[in-house]
Amino acid sequence: MSREKVYIYPGEEINVSWNQALCIHIGECGRSQGDLFIGGRQPWCQPDLTGVENVIDVVERCPSGALTYEAVDGAIVETAADENTIVVSYNGPLFVRGDLEIQGASDAKPGVRFRAALCRCGQSKNKPFCDNSHIEAGFEDSGAVGEKGKEASNEITQLKINPSQNGPYLVSGNLTIKASSGRAAWHGQRVALCRCGGSSNKPFCDGSHKVNGFQSG
Numbered sequence: 702m703s704r705e706k707v708y709i710y711p712g713e714e715i716n717v718s719w720n721q722a723l724c725i726h727i728g729e730c731g732r733s734q735g736d737l738f739i740g741g742r743q744p745w746c747q748p749d750l751t752g753v754e755n756v757i758d759v760v761e762r763c764p765s766g767a768l769t770y771e772a773v774d775g776a777i778v779e780t781a782a783d784e785n786t787i788v789v790s791y792n793g794p795l796f797v798r799g800d801l802e803i804q805g806a807s808d809a810k811p812g813v814r815f816r817a818a819l820c821r822c823g824q825s826k827n828k829p830f831c832d833n834s835h836i837e838a839g840f841e842d843s844g845a846v847g848e849k850g851k852e853a854s855n856e857i858t859q860l861k862i863n864p865s866q867n868g869p870y871l872v873s874g875n876l877t878i879k880a881s882s883g884r885a886a887w888h889g890q891r892v893a894l895c896r897c898g899g900s901s902n903k904p905f906c907d908g909s910h911k912v913n914g915f916q917s918g
């Protein structure tokens with residue numbers, strides 16, 4: 702079981718929250734220009750040192766859903782990106798964005814309604830979310846995508862992600878899968894994506910989880 706520590710950084714107009722267990726330190730916040738996030742400062746995040754629009758912009762860059770915001774007057778809420786996408790990262794997780802419903806995700810993780818980093822090496826202790834275990838495990842996959850799927854659809858639908866017991870992510874809803882290069886490689890509505898790390902046809906499941914005895918916990 703992962704720790705579910707959530708830190709709140711209050712502001713006059715907007716609060717920022719950080720779910721520690723989801724954070725894999727990609728650094729989109731820390732490298733953002735301006736005074737919102739300054740490493741080593743106490744507190745690290747100070748929403749009142751920048752404008753509300755900038756808070757929203759920077760927080761929504763967070764690819765793991767660890768960062769979220771909440772307007773004090775409730776007038777602003779995050780909305781989904783125009784398109785559901787999964788980026789197959791180089792030697793790392795699946796970065797998912799869009800209108801997401803990740804089965805089993807707790808209410809303490811509101812950010813993963815829109816942004817999530819999903820484990821695909823099979824080693825995370827915080828499954829289905831990435832916890833950077835791929836680094837220690839030496840997981841290697843360049844993020845190339847061989848299949849094309851079907852035609853892209855412009856219709857926006859919710860992307861349902863079911864991390865199946867001891868098996869793949871069963872994904873349904875309009876989706877574009879991007880290779881690590883950024884190429885929009887696959888389009889479709891239904892796909893099974895490997896989360897055991899063993900498929901020979903990554904990012905797709907090829908049934909290897911049955912052979913390698915993957916345990917999703």
Ligand code: FES
Nearest residue numbers: 895896897906909
């Ligand atoms: S989950 Fe990895 S091959 Fe099926």
